[in-house]
């Protein structure tokens with residue numbers, strides 16, 4: 404009665420795993436926290452979901468572009484990119500490798516403070532499919548440990564595989580750390596004068612643009628690219644706000660007995 408009365412569609416439950424109706428939804432209201440899935444089940448479902456939902460495009464229903472910047476270059480170059488966003492408006496996402504991460508502490512703090520997304524590009528810029536799973540786990544622990552020193556409490560959610568080199572196995576390993584793989588549909592190039600044209604000529608709603616903090620034209624043309632996109636009516640969003648809702652894990656978080664999950668609130672509130 405509860406499920407039919409709220410019109411809960413089967414696809415809403417897809418991420419929950421093989422059983423069509425999770426135990427905590429099967430009963431009638433009021434909801435009792437003790438009926439919730441065990442944290443182990445929830446953890447397993449979260450890993451499956453994140454590993455199975457690589458982000459390749461953002462929300463295509465909105466006129467947005469998701470700019471991303473990989474690696475890490477000269478610190479003044481990072482400032483230059485950030486200044487462009489301050490000037491033009493909008494947010495982006497930055498993927499850092501572990502090399503010398505502490506040297507970038509102030510820039511990373513600035514990225515987060517200014518509302519951009521800070522993501523992982525691995526501890527080392529190497530092919531992840533060539534690494535053993537426990538090797539990747541150890542590297543991620545080290546990378547996340549450094550990040551925790553720089554921006555304590557910040558939850559890193561997104562991972563860009565170096566060279567885009569990934570498979571199902573490594574996507575699952577990073578998902579154990581709550582990380583979701585982010586790919587791209589447009590490469591700016593960044594090393595040639597046609598960088599501007601490559602970006603503005605190819606974008607469409609929800610595009611994810613791969614750029615680099617290390618590449619001259621990605622950095623020095625950033626302001627011009629962003630201004631042009633804004634003029635074309637695009638909003639510049641980070642992965643956090645601009646991702647396709649189907650890729651967002653609908654976390655059900657028990658917080659003193661109440662749900663904080665937006666997708667589920669409407670279904671679960673008695």
Ligand SMILES: [Zn+2]
Pocket residue numbers: 473474524528565566
């Ligand atoms: Zn890279």
